[in-house]
Amino acid sequence: MKMGTALIYDEEMTKYKLLWVDPACKIEVPERLIVSYEALVKSGLADRCVSIPVREATEAEILLAHSEEYLEAVKKTPFMHLEELMTFTQKYGDVYFHPNIYHCAKLAVGATLQLVDNVMTGKVRNGMALVRPPGHHSQSSAANGFCVFNNVAIAAQYAKKHHKAKRVLIVDWDVHHGQGVQYCFEDDPSVLYFSWHRYEHQSFWPNLKESDFDNVGSGKGAGFNVNVPWNKVGMGNSDYLAVFFHVLLPVAYEFSPDLVFICAGFDSAIGDPEGHMSATPDIFAHLTHLLMNLADGKVCAVLEGGYNLTSLAQSVCQTVQTLLGDPAPRPAQLGGACESALESIHSARSIHKKYWSCLQHAAAPFPEEPSSKLRRLAQQGGSQGPEGDAGGDAQREEPEKVEEKEEEEIVWPEPLRRVAPSLRSALLLPDAAECPDGCARFSPAHGPGPLERARLRKSYLKESEDEASVTLLYNLTALLGQMEKNEIRNGLALVPDVSMAATLLTSASLSKRVLLVWVGEGPVPSQIIEEEKTLVVHIDSMEPHEAQSKYYIPIPLKKGCGDTAGVVQAVLGLLLPLGYQYEPGLVLLARPPRCQVEGGLWQQLTCLLQGLALGHTLVLLQENETAPVGITASALLGNPAPSLGPLVAPGPEDVGSFEGLRLRLQTDWPLLQTTAPEKR
Numbered sequence: 001m002k003m004g005t006a007l008i009y010d011e012e013m014t015k016y017k018l019l020w021v022d023p024a025c026k027i028e029v030p031e032r033l034i035v036s037y038e039a040l041v042k043s044g045l046a047d048r049c050v051s052i053p054v055r056e057a058t059e060a061e062i063l064l065a066h067s068e069e070y071l072e073a074v075k076k077t078p079f080m081h082l083e084e085l086m087t088f089t090q091k092y093g094d095v096y097f098h099p100n101i102y103h104c105a106k107l108a109v110g111a112t113l114q115l116v117d118n119v120m121t122g123k124v125r126n127g128m129a130l131v132r133p134p135g136h137h138s139q140s141s142a143a144n145g146f147c148v149f150n151n152v153a154i155a156a157q158y159a160k161k162h163h164k165a166k167r168v169l170i171v172d173w174d175v176h177h178g179q180g181v182q183y184c185f186e187d188d189p190s191v192l193y194f195s196w197h198r199y200e201h202q203s204f205w206p207n208l209k210e211s212d213f214d215n216v217g218s219g220k221g222a223g224f225n226v227n228v229p230w231n232k233v234g235m236g237n238s239d240y241l242a243v244f245f246h247v248l249l250p251v252a253y254e255f256s257p258d259l260v261f262i263c264a265g266f267d268s269a270i271g272d273p274e275g276h277m278s279a280t281p282d283i284f285a286h287l288t289h290l291l292m293n294l295a296d297g298k299v300c301a302v303l304e305g306g307y308n309l310t311s312l313a314q315s316v317c318q319t320v321q322t323l324l325g326d327p328a329p330r331p332a333q334l335g336g337a338c339e340s341a342l343e344s345i346h347s348a349r350s351i352h353k354k355y356w357s358c359l360q361h362a363a364a365p366f367p368e369e370p371s372s373k374l375r376r377l378a379q380q381g382g383s384q385g386p387e388g389d390a391g392g393d394a395q396r397e398e399p400e401k402v403e404e405k406e407e408e409e410i411v412w413p414e415p416l417r418r419v420a421p422s423l424r425s426a427l428l429l430p431d432a433a434e435c436p437d438g439c440a441r442f443s444p445a446h447g448p449g450p451l452e453r454a455r456l457r458k459s460y461l462k463e464s465e466d467e468a469s470v471t472l473l474y475n476l477t478a479l480l481g482q483m484e485k486n487e488i489r490n491g492l493a494l495v496p497d498v499s500m501a502a503t504l505l506t507s508a509s510l511s512k513r514v515l516l517v518w519v520g521e522g523p524v525p526s527q528i529i530e531e532e533k534t535l536v537v538h539i540d541s542m543e544p545h546e547a548q549s550k551y552y553i554p555i556p557l558k559k560g561c562g563d564t565a566g567v568v569q570a571v572l573g574l575l576l577p578l579g580y581q582y583e584p585g586l587v588l589l590a591r592p593p594r595c596q597v598e599g600g601l602w603q604q605l606t607c608l609l610q611g612l613a614l615g616h617t618l619v620l621l622q623e624n625e626t627a628p629v630g631i632t633a634s635a636l637l638g639n640p641a642p643s644l645g646p647l648v649a650p651g652p653e654d655v656g657s658f659e660g661l662r663l664r665l666q667t668d669w670p671l672l673q674t675t676a677p678e679k680r
């Protein structure tokens with residue numbers, strides 16, 4: 001079922017530009033598209049994509065999100081001369097018109113709809129539309145923020161109308177709030193809009209009160225609008241991942257969309273004159289990866305902003321390369337989210353706890369919290385604050401003013417090349433078991449010599465004579481060796497004893513840090529736990545108990561691993577933050593006998609973990625349980641995991657123990673944090 005990645009681009013959309021002086025608009029230049037597309041061509045990524053032609057949107061399509069009056073007015077712009085264009089532009093904010101912009105705006109919408117058609121009909125799995133003008137600020141009857149028609153809002157309506165999409169997720173990682181999208185779906189529970197954006201307590205453009213975290217949507221749409229305002233600049237990779245793990249992904253998995261749009265603005269990357277953030281281009285590889293198992297992999301990325309031509313081109317390549325299925329780069333040394341980001345995360349989780357069961361036990365606003373907007377809202381029952389609230393809270397510290405000083409040259413390392421090994425998945429199977437198509441049965445170049453046999457027997461088999469086990473262990477270390485040399489990306493092994501295999505592999509790969517994910521009944525081999533070179537995360541129905549060491553983390557689930565909602569919350573809110581922070585060189589996923597994890601969830605877990613360790617994931621399955629082999633191989637081959645469907649609430653006692661774990665572990669593992677340390 002492995003399918004392609006669409007790339008939709010046409011140089012016609014570079015054929016408009018600012019014709020007069022306007023400091024607010026001068027950064028929106030044709031070169032933004034040119035450098036992005038050229039980088040994709042130069043890196044060889046464009047050739048690996050399915051090239052889909054653009055088309056002009058029809059008027060009917062534009063009217064899915066805009067008024068007739070507005071469309072009629074914009075239709076006149078191609079015939080305007082300069083003065084008329086300037087006068088027309090004055091009606092709107094921070095946007096400019098050009099005789100050819102109407103044509104380009106129709107192409108930008110049409111390109112996005114072409115992407116939707118090809119993804120929704122299964123001609124491709126996912127894709128990216130490289131378009132300008134961008135769309136997420138434009139409103140029913142207004143152009144705004146360089147945007148003329150709202151490409152993604154129109155496309156979401158189009159997907160519902162023409163492709164029977166029931167639940168559409170829009171992830172807006174542009175550094176500006178896409179208020180146009182928020183307005184369009186304000187009361188629509190079938191479209192979940194998520195946006196983070198530079199806000200600085202409403203002092204950053206577009207300076208809207210409704211961009212704050214307490215705007216959750218209205219009427220039937222309450223809860224389906226998630227705003228995460230950045231009240232400081234300089235947000236980095238850890239802040240972005242923390243928002244994904246603790247706000248977006250739990251809600252997105254509960255929502256269970258059948259189509260995902262990314263308002264892919266890259267002004268949230270380092271070096272951007274608008275964003276002033278610190279996140280590096282490679283982070284978009286991880287953000288994309290973390291979204292690719294929603295909606296059966298149907299992800300449509302649509303370019304919005306991005307004004308530093310270097311970080312824009314690099315970030316576009318990181319995104320497309322991940323959509324193509326290449327291994328994600330090692331995340332840079334991650335820490336926890338900064339205090340300001342934690343306040344925003346805490347605010348968003350608290351205001352949404354009444355709408356999303358995955359958040360219902362999120363920490364309540366601290367009673368002694370300084371006169372925060374959040375506490376006041378809590379007192380008013382969490383509804384939106386009174387209009388007069390625009391002033392925000394009295395004590396708020398003066399946000400650090402970002403002096404518009406001369407841009408000092410911000411530099412960052414070029415993202416590392418992401419090499420996909422020639423062989424993706426190797427399976428170590430007993431001769432009897434058949435090998436799923438698409439995979440290669442692993443057999444080492446040569447068998448173990450007598451010395452090797454003796455060593456293995458002595459170290460792991462307690463001198464037993466079982467030659468077959470010696471051979472198996474040897475083959476496992478050979479498979480591991482080829483992964484470490486990046487000749488193989490990932491693998492699967494059917495073994496007689498998962499425990500012994502895990503022990504062997506952790507000690508054999510001492511050169512690297514090994515994340516061992518143990519899903520099901522223990523005991524996890526004790527000798528593993530002593531190794532600091534191994535982080536063991538054990539998910540099972542064990543009774544909550546103190547974690548023996550920083551490197552052995554039991555995640556108790558009352559109802560065991562059969563509880564899909566519980567496992568999902570444990571994976572998103574605990575396992576992934578731990579794994580990203582630990583930054584392993586190898587991920588071992590062990591499925592002990594009688595593991596209860598449901599098939600689709602097992603695939604989700606196998607896929608999500610591939611974002612770590614350059615995709616070096618080795619799955620250990622119990623020899624006599626061949627059922628999971630096919631679905632595991634499918635996930636290892638890069639096929640998207642099936643959608644889990646809308647999730648029910650995780651058990652309150654489980655969420656309680658998750659919160660307890662989080663509080664206990666976050667000193668050692670700060671990426672687990674979801675709330676700012678209480679003000680001293």
Ligand SMILES: CC(O)(O)NCCCCN
Pocket residue numbers: 024094134135136137145146147174175176205265267274304305306
């Ligand atoms: C698409 C966008 O979000 O990057 N537009 C930003 C407009 C900024 C106006 N001050």
Ligand SMILES: [Zn+2]
Pocket residue numbers: 174175176265267274304305306
């Ligand atoms: Zn932007």
